Amino acid sequence: MKNIDPEWNNFRNIGDGGDGFPSDMQYSIKFHGKNEVIFRQGDLCDALNILMTGSVKTEMITENGNLMGIEIINAPRPLAPAFLFSGNNRFPVDVTTLEEVEVLRIPKDEVIRLMTTQPEFMQQFLTHNANRTQFLTNRLQLLSIKTIKGKIAHFLLEQAGEQGDTFTLNRNQTELADFFGVARPSLARSLSEMIEEGIIAVNKKKYTILDKKKLRELLV
């Protein structure tokens, strides 16, 4: 799975004067070896840390939507940017390197200064956090639905909103089960029953909504 936040790509060149950022920006870059714990749960988060190269793992919710467990984060991406300004500004999980990494560190005060002086920086920061929030909210809605059929209904109705009543998913059944946080055979069983009841039709990764009304009733 890819793990891309396009809006952060500019930061590859941060501070080198090549992208409009001020050359007097205060920052530091740290290099870490493989399998090193670079942040521990509870560590104070008083700077914006951006993973510039390499990859790390954490235990937070994954970007591609799978449940908990381990999340692999690939550069370039900020590490827990939302916690920089939160009341309890501490890392919620351990962060461990998977290979040699390069981490750009911008102190909180400097981030605030950049935000006020560099509108683009601010926009990117805001957009990233906004997208993250939206993602989390959506994930939460999905997890709040208790039944598997309900999760399927929520997911399919969301897809149908963006596309038509027929669409192709880019996940197979196993990945979908992971995404929902349920067992694969259980998902298959629920899908079978919904097909049996004439609510949906499935052909490989192509899904068709046949009875939107019944689908909505499953959301309870």
Add this chain to the structure above:
Amino acid sequence: MKNIDPEWNNFRNIGDGGDGFPSDMQYSIKFHGKNEVIFRQGDLCDALNILMTGSVKTEMITENGNLMGIEIINAPRPLAPAFLFSGNNRFPVDVTTLEEVEVLRIPKDEVIRLMTTQPEFMQQFLTHNANRTQFLTNRLQLLSIKTIKGKIAHFLLEQAGEQGDTFTLNRNQTELADFFGVARPSLARSLSEMIEEGIIAVNKKKYTILDKKKLRELLV
């Protein structure tokens, strides 16, 4: 349950020149009657909307942690501020007034201008969103745990981290069940079993962790 975001209280006086905000701030105030739908799911969110007086209901996750269903939002609080800067900047739910309300509307461009010119405004905005993200993340972790005993373990270990191994909750069993999104008798059964196994002790709302190791094993 209270529903307070202290950092937004300043906005009661926004634009009236009494709190340091520029008197040339662009904004508008709208009044709505009772039981009026002021935002619909899918509506474009191109301004920061702050509920100044009154209360509304939505269907998002609740601020005090209870699951889905209806959320009651009391003034003063911003309405879905995170969606202002997200890629898909549309309201995720319907917003309906419960009484007469007053909504302050600041256009997105003006919000950006305020952010760059009023550091305090920016800080408040960032802090609010950060806290929201942290809240959602925590909620997501809790919901990702499938077993009731696991949820209890997660919750108690979190409490123990902030306080000692003995602490008093401000929720009764029924509220705790809502918080976990499980049925009350099911929660009672799980608690009974954990007491039986000598993992915890419970006296009214006072909880004591007796075996932290076993508690951690339940987190799987």
Add this chain to the structure above:
DNA sequence: TTTAAAGTGTAACAGTTGTTACAGCTTCAA
């Protein structure tokens, strides 16, 4: 084309949670 790996459909059974119901206990106000 062949073959191994991955993905899917299905079934039987176990395990957990929800539902409903009821009795005992607390709390708080009249």
Add this chain to the structure above:
DNA sequence: TTGAAGCTGTAACAACTGTTACACTTTAAA
């Protein structure tokens, strides 16, 4: 003190999901 309302403990049963296993199909590489 005495209700009344709310909270808690518990039980029997229903409903749903997970686990495990296996056969079949599809995919992709050799």
